[in-house]
Amino acid sequence: MSAxxxxxxLAIAQLALVLAMAMAVVRMxxxxxxxxxxxxxxxxxxxxxxxxxxxxxxxxxxxxxxxxLIIAMLGFVATVALAKFLMRGEVIE
Amino acid sequence: MTPMAEVPLxxxxxIAALLLIGAGLxxxxxxxxxxxxxxxxxxxAPTLGSSWGTAGIVMASMGxxxxxxxxxxxxxxxxxxxxxxxxxxxxxLLARAAVFRDRTExxxxxxxxxxxxxxAGAAPADGEPS
Amino acid sequence: xSRLFPYPVLAAGLVxxxxxxxxxxxxxxxxxxxxxxxxxxxxxxxxxxxxxxxRWDRIPQLVAIVLYDIVxxxxxxxxxxxxxxxxxxxxxxxxxxxxxxxDPLGLAILAIIITATPGxxxxxxxxxxxxVLLHVFDLVxxxxxxALIKGRxxxxxxxxxE
Numbered sequence: 001m002s003a004x005x006x007x008x009x010l011a012i013a014q015l016a017l018v019l020a021m022a023m024a025v026v027r028m029x030x031x032x033x034x035x036x037x038x039x040x041x042x043x044x045x046x047x048x049x050x051x052x053x054x055x056x057x058x059x060x061x062x063x064x065x066x067x068x069l070i071i072a073m074l075g076f077v078a079t080v081a082l083a084k085f086l087m088r089g090e091v092i093e
Numbered sequence: 094m095t096p097m098a099e100v101p102l103x104x105x106x107x108i109a110a111l112l113l114i115g116a117g118l119x120x121x122x123x124x125x126x127x128x129x130x131x132x133x134x135x136x137x138a139p140t141l142g143s144s145w146g147t148a149g150i151v152m153a154s155m156g157x158x159x160x161x162x163x164x165x166x167x168x169x170x171x172x173x174x175x176x177x178x179x180x181x182x183x184x185x186l187l188a189r190a191a192v193f194r195d196r197t198e199x200x201x202x203x204x205x206x207x208x209x210x211x212x213a214g215a216a217p218a219d220g221e222p223s
Numbered sequence: 224x225s226r227l228f229p230y231p232v233l234a235a236g237l238v239x240x241x242x243x244x245x246x247x248x249x250x251x252x253x254x255x256x257x258x259x260x261x262x263x264x265x266x267x268x269x270x271x272x273x274x275x276x277x278r279w280d281r282i283p284q285l286v287a288i289v290l291y292d293i294v295x296x297x298x299x300x301x302x303x304x305x306x307x308x309x310x311x312x313x314x315x316x317x318x319x320x321x322x323x324x325x326d327p328l329g330l331a332i333l334a335i336i337i338t339a340t341p342g343x344x345x346x347x348x349x350x351x352x353x354x355v356l357l358h359v360f361d362l363v364x365x366x367x368x369x370a371l372i373k374g375r376x377x378x379x380x381x382x383x384x385e
Contacts, residue, residue, distance in 0.1 A: 001102055001105075002097065002098065002100045002101060002102045002104075002105035003097040003098040003100075003105075005102075005105045005106060005109050006097045006100060006105050006108065006109055006157075007097060008109070009108075009109030009110075009112045009113055010112065012113060012116070013112045013113060013115070013116035013150070014116075016116040016117060016119065016120040017116050017119060017120070019120060019123070020116075020119050020120045020122070020123035020142070021123075023123040023124060023126060023127040024123055024126060024127075026127055027126050027127050027135075033132065033191075033194075035132055035187060035190060035191040035194065036132055036135065038187060039126070039132070039135060039136060039139065039184075039187060040126060042139060042180075042183055042184075042187070043122070043123060043126055043138070043139040043142065046119075046139060046142050046143055046146075046147070046176070046180070047119060047123065047142065049172075049176075050115070050116070050119060050142070050146065050147060050150050053150050053151065053154050053169065053172070054112065054116070054150060054154075056154060057112075057153065057154055057157050057158075060096045060097075060161065062158070062166075062168075065154075065168060065169060065172070068172060069171070069172055069175070072172060072175055072176055072179070073175070076175075076179040076182070076183060079183040079186075079187065080182070080183055080186055083183065083186035083187045083189070083190045084186065084190075086187075086190035086191070086194060087186075087189065087190040087193055087194075118297060118301060121301045121304050121305060122301075122304075124304055124305075125300075125304040128304070128307075129304075131315075133315065133317075133344075133358045134315050134360065136344050136358065137300060137341055137342055137343075137344060137358075137360040138300075138304070140300075140338065140339065140340070140341040140342075140344075141297060141300060141301060141304075141341050143339070144293050144297060144339055144340075144341060145293065145294065145297045167243050168243050168244050170243065171240060171243060171244065177339060178335065180338075180339065181334065181335040181337075181338035181339045181345075182335070184338050184344060185334055185338050185344075185345050185346075188344055188345065188346045188347070188358070189346065189347050192346050192347055192356070203317070204317050204319070204356070
């Protein structure tokens, strides 16, 4: 019983997260401006991280936690660098 | 059988509910990201996913592994803290960059910054303070 | 002691993070303390401004208010997106708010609170005019937002930091 509930909720949640990632990709491709694309990339990173956490629940392995932590950190650094680039035209001054 | 069958029913229902709330909010945030019409509206959309979207899924994961292993598993909490602290930083930086770009192009969507009155400061406030 | 732990809050946070990540064993406690000593000493080489907290006891109240507001505005923004912005009648806009808070850490925390709450985003702080530009997703009454930010968050942050 509880396995059915959990498996169904997981399937719905993962489907929602994959669709959320797809919509972020649509926004990234559509733009129209550079800041829209960076914002969409940030959302894509976040959704991907959440999808990895749900994958960890599905497989019952703690391994996915480390992967999602690294994705969260990479996403943060990447977005900060891109925002700085939008403002100054260069990352390292 | 998967380890999911070992979770008792009283724990499975709240875990499933938290998962659905978290994924649902993240989904709604992405719908907003795709459908809203201006950049400054869209910047509000991912905060849905980064606040309670993340909190719901992280709490579900914490609950699931705690019940499964019979001891409190808290390391996912760090993920929640990390996302809560970093997302506002990136969004603020991005908003600043967008305001700066729109102002230099003279975009009418953004309120222009009128120069300071001479008593408060000598230099006109047209540049970006670094 | 203060040479080993120049930033006690940072050191305690690092030890706690180490233990949460690796499990609560005596060996990891020793390792975590060692890591926090190295991090604290290397942090003091950067000479960051030491934050001064005046009222510790107000922090739980601030955290509770922020968590409650985040839940509330999550529901509000989700409803607005799903109803297509009250069927096209939602108006968003910029609000300029004069601030009395000047402490850099306090301002940083205010920026995080405002941006983490769905529906409001911190755009830019003008240090010379002591004004902040916010973007509000559902702008009905500008003066209500000014009163909300100043009364609900800024007064508490002023008590904590100044």
